[in-house]
Amino acid sequence: MARYQGGCLCGAVRYRAEATPINERICHCRLCQKVIGAAFNARVLFRIDDVVVDGPVATVNTSPDLKRGFCAACGTTMFSRRESAGIIGVTTGSLDDPTLFRPQIHIWTASKQPWVVLDDGLPQYEGAPPA
Ligand SMILES: [Zn+2]
Numbered sequence: 001m002a003r004y005q006g007g008c009l010c011g012a013v014r015y016r017a018e019a020t021p022i023n024e025r026i027c028h029c030r031l032c033q034k035v036i037g038a039a040f041n042a043r044v045l046f047r048i049d050d051v052v053v054d055g056p057v058a059t060v061n062t063s064p065d066l067k068r069g070f071c072a073a074c075g076t077t078m079f080s081r082r083e084s085a086g087i088i089g090v091t092t093g094s095l096d097d098p099t100l101f102r103p104q105i106h107i108w109t110a111s112k113q114p115w116v117v118l119d120d121g122l123p124q125y126e127g128a129p130p131a
C-alpha cells in the first residue's frame with residue numbers, strides 16, 4: 001500500500017504516490033491561499049511519474065506553467081502540477097493520513113497571514129527558496 005495516498009471529499013478522485021517525496025513545504029503565497037481557500041498550502045512534492053491519479057480532475061492555471069487540480073464534483077483542491085519540471089504537489093489536507101506530513105521550510109512568507117505565528121524553528125523564505 002502506498003504511504004502517501006488520499007483523495008477528495010466526495011471520493012470521486014483518488015491518488016497515490018509510490019515514491020519518497022522530493023520535499024515537504026508550506027507555501028504562504030497568495031495563489032496558494034486563493035486556490036486552497038485557506039491561509040497556506042502545506043504540500044508534499046513528488047515527481048509526476050510517481051503519482052497515480054484516478055477520477056475526474058479539473059484544472060486551472062494559476063500561472064502559465066502551474067496547473068492546480070481539483071475534483072470536478074466536490075471542488076477539493078489536491079494538486080499543483082508543473083509540467084516543465086515534471087513535478088506535482090499534493091495538498092496534505094487531502095491525504096488519508098495528514099499526520100505523515102513533515103514540513104521542512106516555509107516559503108513566500110512575505111504574504112503570510114499576520115495571525116499565522118511561525119514558531120516551529122523551520123527556515124523561512126520571503127519568496128522562492130534558493131534552488
Ligand atoms: Zn470530489
Ligand SMILES: [Zn+2]
Binds near residue numbers: 027028031033041
Ligand atoms: Zn504557493
